[in-house]
Each structure stands twice: as structure tokens, then as C-alpha cells.
Amino acid sequence: MREPETQPLDVLVVGAGLSGLTAAYTLSGHSARGHQGDSGARRIAVWEATDRWGGAIVTQQRDGFLWEEGPNSFAPTPDLLRLIVDLQLGSHLTLADRRLPRFVFWRGRLHRVPMSPPQALGSALLSPAGKVRALLGGLGFVRPAMAATPEETVAEFFGRHLGPEVLERLVAPFVSGVYAGDPQQLSAIAAFGRVARLEQLGGGLAAGAWRSRRLAPPSQSAADLPPIRRGELGSFDEGLTALPRALVAALVERGADLGKHHRVVDLEQLPSRLWQIGAETPEGYRTVTARAVVLAIPAHGVARLWRDLLPDGAQSLGSIPYPPVVCVALGYPTTAVRPPYRPLRGFGQLVPRGQGIRTLGTIWGSSLFAGRAPEGYHLLLNFIGGATDGAIVQYDDDEIVATVHRDLQRMVLLPESSGPEVLAVHRWAQAIPQYTRGHQQRIAIAQTAAARVGGVFLCSNYIQGVSLGDCISQGRAVAATVAHFLQTTSEEGQL
Numbered sequence: 001m002r003e004p005e006t007q008p009l010d011v012l013v014v015g016a017g018l019s020g021l022t023a024a025y026t027l028s029g030h031s032a033r034g035h036q037g038d039s040g041a042r043r044i045a046v047w048e049a050t051d052r053w054g055g056a057i058v059t060q061q062r063d064g065f066l067w068e069e070g071p072n073s074f075a076p077t078p079d080l081l082r083l084i085v086d087l088q089l090g091s092h093l094t095l096a097d098r099r100l101p102r103f104v105f106w107r108g109r110l111h112r113v114p115m116s117p118p119q120a121l122g123s124a125l126l127s128p129a130g131k132v133r134a135l136l137g138g139l140g141f142v143r144p145a146m147a148a149t150p151e152e153t154v155a156e157f158f159g160r161h162l163g164p165e166v167l168e169r170l171v172a173p174f175v176s177g178v179y180a181g182d183p184q185q186l187s188a189i190a191a192f193g194r195v196a197r198l199e200q201l202g203g204g205l206a207a208g209a210w211r212s213r214r215l216a217p218p219s220q221s222a223a224d225l226p227p228i229r230r231g232e233l234g235s236f237d238e239g240l241t242a243l244p245r246a247l248v249a250a251l252v253e254r255g256a257d258l259g260k261h262h263r264v265v266d267l268e269q270l271p272s273r274l275w276q277i278g279a280e281t282p283e284g285y286r287t288v289t290a291r292a293v294v295l296a297i298p299a300h301g302v303a304r305l306w307r308d309l310l311p312d313g314a315q316s317l318g319s320i321p322y323p324p325v326v327c328v329a330l331g332y333p334t335t336a337v338r339p340p341y342r343p344l345r346g347f348g349q350l351v352p353r354g355q356g357i358r359t360l361g362t363i364w365g366s367s368l369f370a371g372r373a374p375e376g377y378h379l380l381l382n383f384i385g386g387a388t389d390g391a392i393v394q395y396d397d398d399e400i401v402a403t404v405h406r407d408l409q410r411m412v413l414l415p416e417s418s419g420p421e422v423l424a425v426h427r428w429a430q431a432i433p434q435y436t437r438g439h440q441q442r443i444a445i446a447q448t449a450a451a452r453v454g455g456v457f458l459c460s461n462y463i464q465g466v467s468l469g470d471c472i473s474q475g476r477a478v479a480a481t482v483a484h485f486l487q488t489t490s491e492e493g494q495l
């Protein structure tokens with residue numbers, strides 16, 4: 001590496017997705033509640049490889065359509081709402097009607113997803129035997145996990161508790177919706193820890209849920225947080241991009257140094273224990289030193305930077321799979337929708353495998369949030385690929401659109417409906433980290449490796465959850481850890 005250009009930074013955040021921007025924002029100021037006092041981070045930089053802020057968050061607009069090519073909405077967690085308040089985005093927050101039904105396509109038609117036990121009893125999605133099996137399982141008539149199975153998969157856990165029908169028709173499509181994942185591969189405790197832990201509270205999942213609600217501390221009502229009702233999903237009137245945009249504006253205002261087109265390729269610890277970081281930029285190679293480095297990039301990116309530095313951590317992180325997903329944003333006239341579903345009103349549909357449909361699921365974007373499609377049109381956001389269909393990336397865009405269009409004709413469109421207005425075909429070559437069996441062990445190995453050297457911190461969606469709310473909580477937590485590190489080390493390096 002070449003000589004670093006300036007005096008050392010306190011913190012360099014590598015990667016400007018939501019995790020990295022939240023960590024930088026929290027470190028740069030004291031407005032985030034619960035993080036009062038001097039963080040010790042006066043000189044902060046954020047380096048991002050691409051020409052965009054926000055990572056997976058990609059909002060686009062054209063011809064009266066406004067669509068998302070990555071995440072579409074968020075569950076408004078307390079940390080996320082606090083950030084919205086801090087960034088003064090409250091007046092731009094838009095919430096989807098929580099009563100909007102969700103659908104599963106099963107045996108040739110859409111079925112409403114039951115949201116409560118009485119709805120499940122009345123649903124045609126499950127057979128009478130399937131309902132009895134789920135009911136008994138939910139009440140705790142469940143065989144214990146096989147002693148020989150050290151870590152159950154999502155399929156094993158939910159199959160054991162709620163039976164094969166719930167697994168196939170509800171859990172598996174939900175897993176597609178969140179992870180684009182395979183329930184046979186994902187670890188129950190890593191991917192659905194909150195549910196998996198209910199069993200440990202005693203009884204079945206129903207009793208566990210009841211007990212956990214009683215054990216939970218009363219939710220703190222904060223007058224400055226927007227009122228949210230259970231099950232509501234949020235976005236902003238200009239789309240999710242409002243969040244990274246506001247974070248970047250706040251960081252600039254606070255004097256942080258933000259660099260796009262900065263792909264970090266080298267990471268080295270100097271004898272002083274300062275970190276030296278090198279990036280490729282359009283102006284050439286750039287080097288800085290920093291007391292702390294936050295790696296807010298995907299696990300495979302960390303694995304590359306750590307190959308010689310921390311080989312055990314690199315190997316662990318490099319083995320986390322990120323299957324490809326293609327987001328296909330399509331516009332259709334409302335008249336293209338089959339009469340029973342016209343106009344589309346709902347969250348969208350998920351599709352269990354084995355139904356002759358390749359698309360994993362479709363979000364009815366214009367039904368969820370106002371202003372997403374011009375008058376007389378629907379916006380449909382389709383996802384295809386994932387852990388069970390990696391071959392999708394071999395197809396060209398026209399073939400992918402044709403496949404999705406055919407699938408939609410079989411599910412919600414009139415069979416004779418003509419082709420859509422194609423808004424985008426966005427290929428995520430490595431989309432969402434899969435929390436497969438052994439995931440927690442892999443993370444523990446990586447965190448132990450980082451602790452060995454000190455001053456390098458991991459912060460992204462492969463650690464404690466993939467949702468936007470999880471990324472914000474993770475960013476805030478890492479900022480607190482970095483602040484503690486800075487407060488307890490000297491300016492020249494570690495004490």
C-alpha cells in the first residue's frame with residue numbers, strides 16, 4: 001500500500017448501505033436517543049464502492065410509476081421509528097393498510113393467508129387433517145427435536161411443530177418472501193430465532209407466544225414516535241430512498257467525509273495498531289489510516305479483505321451463501337387483471353414450489369402505497385430466483401419478463417392479457433445472505449477473529465437479521481461498540 005494521505009481518521013465506515021450509514025450517523029452525532037455523550041468519533045469517513053448511497057435500497061421512477069428494485073417496505077421497529085423522527089422524516093412516512101390481505105397461490109387459485117387461528121380454521125388452504133395437525137402442534141403436542149440433530153432447519157422445526165401442510169403452504173412461501181431461501185437449508189434458530197425460542201418457554205408455539213408476551217416488558221410509549229399499529233408496513237411518499245438520502249444529508253452537515261466510487265481493496269494493521277485502508281477510485285488508488293474500521297459490506301466482501309489478515313474469519317464469512325434474485329418491476333392496465341381480483345387490493349401473493357410457477361412472489365405495489373402507478377395502472381413487483389432457482393441468472397431479460405408475465409397470467413391476470421410495461425429487470429447477483437445451518441457458529445468465529453486484532457467491526461445484514469429494521473438496530477449497536485473502543489484507546493492506536 002502507498003503512504004496514507006492525511007492524519008488518521010477516527011472511523012472509516014466501508015459500505016454505504018443502511019447498516020453502514022446508520023452506524024456512521026449514530027457515531028457522528030448524539031441525536032439518536034440512548035446514545036448520549038461524546039462518541040469520540042470526530043473524524044469520520046464513509047467509503048462506498050458504487051455511485052449510489054443506500055446499498056440494496058433502490059427506488060426508481062418513470063412515467064408516473066414509482067417502484068423499488070430492492071426492499072419494498074419495512075416493519076416499523078422502535079429503532080427504525082426513532083431514526084425517522086431524528087431525521088425529521090415523519091411527515092413523509094406512509095403506512096400500508098394493515099388489513100390488506102396477503103395471498104398464497106395454491107392449486108390454481110389465490111388463497112387468503114390466515115392471520116389468526118379462527119381464520120385458519122375457515123381457510124381452504126389447509127385440509128381438515130392439516131388444520132388438526134397444526135392445532136395440536138401449536139398447543140404443544142409435539143415430539144421433541146431428534147437428539148441427533150444438533151441444529152434444526154426451518155423445515156424440520158416448523159414441520160415438527162405445525163405439520164407438513166403448514167410448512168409447505170405457509171412457512172415455505174414466507175421463507176421465499178423474506179430470504180428467497182430454502183427451508184431445508186436455513187437454520188431455524190438463526191433465521192427465525194424469535195419463533196424457535198418460543199419452544200423453550202414451554203408448551204407449544206401458541207403457549208410460548210402467550211408466555212413471551214406476558215414476559216415482555218411493557219412497550220414504552222414515546223410521544224415523539226409516530227403511532228403505529230401491529231402489522232403495519234411503512235415506506236415514504238418518495239420511496240425508501242428517502243432514508244439513505246436523509247442519512248447522507250445529515251452526515252454531510254456534520255462534516256463526515258463521504259466518498260462514492262471508493263472500492264476498498266486493502267486492509268492492513270500497522271505496528272501502531274492503526275488501520276491502513278486502500279481503495280480503488282476513479283482518480284486512482286487512495287489510502288487512509290483510521291483508529292477503527294466498520295466493515296458494513298456483505299460477508300463475501302469481508303472474506304476477501306480478511307484473506308491474509310484473518311484467514312479463519314475469512315473462511316467462515318466466505319461460506320455464507322448469497323443466492324441471486326431478480327426483481328422484475330412491471331406495469332399493467334387495471335383491465336388486465338381477472339375480474340374477481342380487479343382492482344387488485346392486497347399485499348400480493350407468494351407461491352409455494354411445485355405449483356408450476358417459477359416466480360417466487362409478487363408485491364402489488366400500487367395497492368400497498370398510494371402514488372406508485374398512474375391512474376388506470378397497477379404496479380407489480382415480482383421476485384424470481386433465490387436459493388432454489390439460481391439458474392435464473394442464465395436467462396436474458398426478455399426471457400425472465402416472459403416467464404413472469406406467463407406466471408401472472410396463470411395467477412391474477414386475464415389469460416389473454418397483453419405484455420406489460422417493463423419498468424425494470426434488476427439482477428441481484430448476490431442478493432440476501434442465507435442463515436443456513438451453522439450460521440451462528442460462522443458469525444462467532446468471525447467476531448472472535450475481529451476481536452483478536454481490535455478496531456475492526458462487522459456491521460451488516462448477515463449478522464442479526466436481514467430486515468431494514470434489523471440493519472438499523474445493528475448499525476446503532478455497532479456504533480455504540482465503536483464509541484466505547486474509541487473512548488478506551490489512545491489517539492495513536494490501541495492502549
Ligand SMILES: Cc1cc2nc3c(=O)[nH]c(=O)nc-3n(C[C@H](O)[C@H](O)[C@H](O)COP(=O)(O)OP(=O)(O)OC[C@H]3O[C@@H](n4cnc5c(N)ncnc54)[C@H](O)[C@@H]3O)c2cc1C
Nearest residue numbers: 015017018019049055056070071072264460461466467468
Ligand atoms: C431484492 C431484495 C428485496 C428485499 N426486500 C426487503 C423488504 O421488503 N423489507 C426489508 O426490511 N428488507 C428487505 N430486504 C433486505 C434489506 O434490503 C437488506 O438486508 C439491507 O438493505 C442490507 O443493508 P446493508 O447495509 O447491511 O447491506 P447493503 O445494502 O448490501 O450495503 C452494502 C454496501 O457496501 C458496498 N460495498 C461492498 N463492498 C464494498 C467495498 N469493498 N468497498 C466499499 N463499499 C463496498 C455496496 O456497494 C453496498 O452499497 C431486501 C433485499 C433485497 C436484495
